[in-house]
Amino acid sequence: MFPILEARSLAPDVVYFRIEAPRIARKRRAGQFVILRVKDGGERIPLTIADSDPDEGWIALIVQGVGKTTKMLNALTAGDTIADVAGPLGEPSHIENFGTAVSIGGGVGAAIAYPTAVALKDAGNEVISILGGRTRELVILENEMREICDEVLTTTDDGSYGIHGRVTDPLAEMIRSGRKIDFVLAIGPIPMMKAVAETTRPHGIRTVVSLNPIMVDGTGMCGGCRVTIGDETKFACVDGPEFDAHLVDFDTLSARNRAYLDFEHHRLEQYEHRHGAGEGLFPDPEKRDAETHDPETHDPEGCHLARRIRALKDEAERTEPQNATSTPGTSASRPEE
Amino acid sequence: MASESGPKKLTPKERMKIPRQSMPAEDPNTRRHDFHEVNLGFTTALAVKEAQRCIECKKPGCIQGCPVHVHIREFVALVAEERFEEAAQIIKQDNSLPAICGRVCPQEEQCEHLCVLGKKGDPVAIGHLERFVADWERNGGGLMTVQRPEPTGKRVAVVGSGPAGLSCATDLVKQGHVVTVFEALHELGGVLVYGIPEFRLPKEIVHAEIRQLEKLGVEFQTNVVIGQTVTIDELFGEEGFDAVFLGVGAGLPRFLNVPGENLVGVYSSNEFLTRVNLMKAYCQDSDTPVIDLEGRNVAVFGAGNTAMDAVRTALRLGAKTARIIYRRSADEMPARKEEIHHAKEEGVEFVLLHRPLEFVGDAERRLRHVRLQQMELGPPDDSGRRRPVPIEGNETTLDIDLAVVAIGNEANPMIQKSSPEIEHTKWGTIQADDETCRTSRRGVFAGGDIVTGGATVILAMGAGRRAAASIDEYLRTGAWEAEPDVEAANADSNADANAGVKAAE
Ligand SMILES: Cc1cc2nc3c(=O)[nH]c(=O)nc-3n(C[C@H](O)[C@H](O)[C@H](O)COP(=O)(O)OP(=O)(O)OC[C@H]3O[C@@H](n4cnc5c(N)ncnc54)[C@H](O)[C@@H]3O)c2cc1C
Ligand code: FES
Numbered sequence: 001m002f003p004i005l006e007a008r009s010l011a012p013d014v015v016y017f018r019i020e021a022p023r024i025a026r027k028r029r030a031g032q033f034v035i036l037r038v039k040d041g042g043e044r045i046p047l048t049i050a051d052s053d054p055d056e057g058w059i060a061l062i063v064q065g066v067g068k069t070t071k072m073l074n075a076l077t078a079g080d081t082i083a084d085v086a087g088p089l090g091e092p093s094h095i096e097n098f099g100t101a102v103s104i105g106g107g108v109g110a111a112i113a114y115p116t117a118v119a120l121k122d123a124g125n126e127v128i129s130i131l132g133g134r135t136r137e138l139v140i141l142e143n144e145m146r147e148i149c150d151e152v153l154t155t156t157d158d159g160s161y162g163i164h165g166r167v168t169d170p171l172a173e174m175i176r177s178g179r180k181i182d183f184v185l186a187i188g189p190i191p192m193m194k195a196v197a198e199t200t201r202p203h204g205i206r207t208v209v210s211l212n213p214i215m216v217d218g219t220g221m222c223g224g225c226r227v228t229i230g231d232e233t234k235f236a237c238v239d240g241p242e243f244d245a246h247l248v249d250f251d252t253l254s255a256r257n258r259a260y261l262d263f264e265h266h267r268l269e270q271y272e273h274r275h276g277a278g279e280g281l282f283p284d285p286e287k288r289d290a291e292t293h294d295p296e297t298h299d300p301e302g303c304h305l306a307r308r309i310r311a312l313k314d315e316a317e318r319t320e321p322q323n324a325t326s327t328p329g330t331s332a333s334r335p336e337e
Numbered sequence: 338m339a340s341e342s343g344p345k346k347l348t349p350k351e352r353m354k355i356p357r358q359s360m361p362a363e364d365p366n367t368r369r370h371d372f373h374e375v376n377l378g379f380t381t382a383l384a385v386k387e388a389q390r391c392i393e394c395k396k397p398g399c400i401q402g403c404p405v406h407v408h409i410r411e412f413v414a415l416v417a418e419e420r421f422e423e424a425a426q427i428i429k430q431d432n433s434l435p436a437i438c439g440r441v442c443p444q445e446e447q448c449e450h451l452c453v454l455g456k457k458g459d460p461v462a463i464g465h466l467e468r469f470v471a472d473w474e475r476n477g478g479g480l481m482t483v484q485r486p487e488p489t490g491k492r493v494a495v496v497g498s499g500p501a502g503l504s505c506a507t508d509l510v511k512q513g514h515v516v517t518v519f520e521a522l523h524e525l526g527g528v529l530v531y532g533i534p535e536f537r538l539p540k541e542i543v544h545a546e547i548r549q550l551e552k553l554g555v556e557f558q559t560n561v562v563i564g565q566t567v568t569i570d571e572l573f574g575e576e577g578f579d580a581v582f583l584g585v586g587a588g589l590p591r592f593l594n595v596p597g598e599n600l601v602g603v604y605s606s607n608e609f610l611t612r613v614n615l616m617k618a619y620c621q622d623s624d625t626p627v628i629d630l631e632g633r634n635v636a637v638f639g640a641g642n643t644a645m646d647a648v649r650t651a652l653r654l655g656a657k658t659a660r661i662i663y664r665r666s667a668d669e670m671p672a673r674k675e676e677i678h679h680a681k682e683e684g685v686e687f688v689l690l691h692r693p694l695e696f697v698g699d700a701e702r703r704l705r706h707v708r709l710q711q712m713e714l715g716p717p718d719d720s721g722r723r724r725p726v727p728i729e730g731n732e733t734t735l736d737i738d739l740a741v742v743a744i745g746n747e748a749n750p751m752i753q754k755s756s757p758e759i760e761h762t763k764w765g766t767i768q769a770d771d772e773t774c775r776t777s778r779r780g781v782f783a784g785g786d787i788v789t790g791g792a793t794v795i796l797a798m799g800a801g802r803r804a805a806a807s808i809d810e811y812l813r814t815g816a817w818e819a820e821p822d823v824e825a826a827n828a829d830s831n832a833d834a835n836a837g838v839k840a841a842e
Contacts, residue, residue, distance in 0.1 A: 023561070023566050023567060024566060027565065027566060037523055041617070041622065041623065041624065042624050043623075043624040043625040044616070044625070068624060069624060084523040084559065084560050085560060086521065086522075086523070086560040086561070086562055086566070087562070087565065087566065088565060088566070089562065089565060216608060216611055216612065216616070216625075217521070217522060217588075217611065219521050219562060219588065219749065219751060220588065220589055220749050220750070220751065221531075221588035221589065221607055221611070221749060222590065222605060222607045222608035222611050223590045223592065223607065223608055224605075224608040226599055227599075228599050233592065233598070238750075249599075252599050252600075255601050255702035255703070256599070256601055256702075258601075258701075259601045259602075259626075259628065260626035260628075262629075263626035263629075264626070
């Protein structure tokens with residue numbers, strides 16, 4: 001059993017968790033993930049570790065409630081426990097001084113791309129962050145990003161905030177204006193990552209994406225997470241989750257991630273039905289959101305992640321930049337496409 | 338407890354007249370729709386009658402045929418005398434998981450293969466008797482006394498909770514060592530829980546074995562992936578262990594490497610069986626999905642036990658057709674004879690001498706059909722079996738909704754990646770001495786599928802027990818021979834790796 005130390009809403013149905021897991025906290029490096037089961041009988045889902053503290057023995061996860069399991073998880077609060085958490089899994093991210101790096105995060109991917117920006121910055125890069133969301137309240141952690149990045153751009157699909165458009169619009173604009181970009185990391189829904197790959201491909205800009213296929217064991221045993229990279233098949237759970245964006249077959253990945261859509265909808269409906277009827281095992285997430293989340297100013301001031309990132313930044317200023325401590329990741333669960 | 342006298346002794350002639358008792362089984366037409374165990378087990382009367390068939394040879398071949406040399410003649414004689422508790426004790430001397438082995442061992446290639454009765458008629462049903470005795474004991478017939486031995490103060494980490502790890506832990510804890518089993522998954526049992534289906538090996542049997550071990554004092558830690566969560570260095574360091582046993586199995590699925598293999602609707606057998614068995618996708622309330630098979634066409638590639646398990650699972654999930662597609666002929670199918678027989682009874686179709694060329698999908702990248710190449714048998718290959726060769730021009734197409742690739746497993750490279758100092762063979766298996774199970778790293782032992790390649794429960798269990806004896810010796814003496822006999826180990830693991838391949842394909 002893994003106790004939840006903190007659960008805090010970052011945006012509607014996006015929850016930041018701090019979970020006690022000392023062994024994982026000690027081992028975890030940027031880009032790795034855990035597989036968890038909320039409770040007995042539940043499914044195993046991969047979630048990127050957004051942050052960790054080896055001394056205090058916790059890891060942080062940022063979870064977007066898209067299906068039954070993530071919604072069930074998001075209904076948990078501090079003091080509750082999670083049945084199983086295994087990790088850290090996957091290969092850590094490759095961080096180096098590329099020169100100018102653009103970190104692109106779509107939806108909840110933005111929140112998880114956030115610590116990567118710190119790592120890239122600590123490694124000496126000039127870091128430009130592009131944060132995108134469907135609508136204003138889904139653009140998260142912007143303030144924190146501003147503190148550590150050289151430049152932050154925001155986009156919304158509906159034009160309610162920042163640039164009216166997609167994350168690829170400012171990226172394409174930068175490229176067009178002749179700005180030198182050496183590295184792009186994109187984390188978010190598959191169509192977004194694909195669009196970023198297509199934007200950078202003609203210019204030969206090194207681009208990495210963090211893939212989020214459906215997983216079962218997360219140890220290389222089942223092959224369910226296999227992805228097509230160039231003409232090779234790779235297991236994302238052990239060979240990834242980060243891959244060269246220009247080699248990824250996004251269409252196959254997208255199709256594979258949709259394999260159980262009907263089942264997932266059905267389970268979600270069942271869950272919400274029961275939940276609405278008040279039979280749920282878990283506290284009402286809406287009530288909890290109302291308490292901790294104000295959509296107008298959803299600045300997660302008290303959020304541990306923010307504090308930690310700030311502390312990291314202070315530390316980075318005080319010490320040599322090379323001992324980068326931080327983090328990237330895939331988007332929590334499978335964000336809707 | 339049976340009376341001391343037991344049933345009257347029969348003469349060899351009388352014994353030879355008794356026909357082999359057949360195992361009561363669920364009706365094929367009902368069982369193909371549910372996950373209940375197919376074999377129902379011998380009744381006491383059937384078991385005694387079957388045991389009476391044994392003519393108690395002076396030089397029993399059966400014992401030679403058993404990889405762990407269970408004292409078969411002795412235990413069968415005790416069954417014939419209805420002395421079941423003693424029979425259980427005899428079996429347990431050599432086999433710590435008899436309820437499991439009685440169900441899944443390939444007896445027809447081992448003990449029963451060498452039974453002298455088999456020369457003219459049917460061999461004694463040794464497997465069924467083993468199962469009977471183990472079930473009798475588990476169901477409360479016997480009183481398993483738990484005696485805590487004198488503690489040695491030594492701590493052993495057992496990595497992996499499959500048959501190799503469980504049997505190693507059993508012996509070590511009985512020798513007084515403190516044993517912790519680390520398992521990557523959330524549930525204990527290895528292939529016994531994630532691979533072999535409920536209808537062949539009820540999970541309750543595995544759980545009972547594990548509860549028994551807990552009673553003996555073994556500590557189990559799930560969700561610990563050695564190499565990722567904790568390294569082997571840390572097991573010896575901050576975690577404070579004196580020895581490590583690696584029984585991590587051969588968990589890396591082999592694929593066919595044909596076009597279209599990443600379409601939606603192509604599973605490895607590990608994924609399909611894990612979804613259904615471990616994650617209980619066959620239960621209404623499981624949150625883990627499996628592709629809906631109601632009224633669909635399923636093809637399973639391969640003809641080993643795994644393939645039979647997958648194809649029979651597909652039937653139980655409502656498949657309209659469930660086919661085995663195998664590139665060799667019926668004679669070469671490596672599965673247990675009983676599984677093939679049960680599969681046929683349940684309506685599985687066998688498409689022999691065919692090999693897949695390509696999986697073809699629709700615009701949504703969902704599997705629609707498979708192109709097959711017809712084969713014929715040519716001259717024998719390295720494995721001694723006749724090599725299948727394509728008959729040029731003979732191709733067919735089969736409409737299928739689900740393909741399960743069940744052509745075996747290779748060694749999972751996780752340990753190799755995180756502990757490169759432990760020598761591995763070129764097949765990725767861990768190099769370990771066959772007798773002592775020592776690896777190239779001091780204090781680290783290995784056994785089971787990770788050393789042999791995909792093999793059998795009994796071989797993994799035997800290796801776990803040999804490792805336990807060797808670990809015990811190492812912990813008592815502190816002696817570690819300079820080098821394990823690398824050449825011998827090499828030759829052995831070659832032979833075994835080939836055996837593993839044979840078992841899989
Ligand atoms: C579907 C199927 C059917 C089979 N049917 C039969 C049969 O009828 N008869 C028969 O004799 N054999 C059968 N076999 C083969 C038999 O199951 C195996 O040979 C046997 O289970 C091997 O035992 P093991 O202990 O070496 O490994 P496993 O049973 O594979 O157990 C290894 C365990 O280690 C864990 N692990 C792996 N890596 C790590 C790590 N890094 N850290 C922590 N834990 C780890 C795994 O999760 C697993 O639980 C079958 C196999 C399959 C897949
Ligand atoms: S999730 Fe099973 S192999 Fe990657």
